[in-house]
Structures are given as structure tokens and as C-alpha cells.
Amino acid sequence: xxxxxxxxxxxxxxxxxxxxxxxxxxxxxxxxxxxxxxxxxxxxxxxxxxxxxxxxxxxxxxxxxxxxxxxxxxxxxxxxx
Numbered sequence: 001x002x003x004x005x006x007x008x009x010x011x012x013x014x015x016x017x018x019x020x021x022x023x024x025x026x027x028x029x030x031x032x033x034x035x036x037x038x039x040x041x042x043x044x045x046x047x048x049x050x051x052x053x054x055x056x057x058x059x060x061x062x063x064x065x066x067x068x069x070x071x072x073x074x075x076x077x078x079x080x081x
Contacts, residue, residue: 003029021055 003026012018025044031037060071 019059021059 005024007022009020009022010017027038027041028036064070
């Protein structure tokens, strides 16, 4: 049984390419003991940024591997970043 539904989008707005994914999660499910439970949403929220960064790394590695490209660390960031 699936407790999440992934959605892949290829544009941020019409005509503006931006590959990104969304994942709709169910926070309630029936456990093996047949009781209903829920995930710890505070922990989920606190780890969203780390999970997003890891996911972005995996997507970049797959795209680079497929296209024969490589990534490099960003050395300059704009003012205030």
C-alpha cells in the first residue's frame, strides 16, 4: 500500500522550465496491529530542508550521469546569501 503520491512538474510557470517534484504524504495509516497511527509531523517538518537537499543531490547525480555532465561547488553567492 502506498502512503505518498509523487507529482513531477517540468515548469515553474508556463514557459519557465524548472524540473521539480512534489510528494503528497498521508500522515495517517493503519499499522500492522490494525490500529491507526500517524507520523511525527514535527520531526518531518524539521527535516524537510535536509531531505530536500539530499533529493536534489540525487536528481543532479542522475541527470549528470545520463548526460555526461558534472557539478561543481558554488564559490560565490550574491549579496546577503
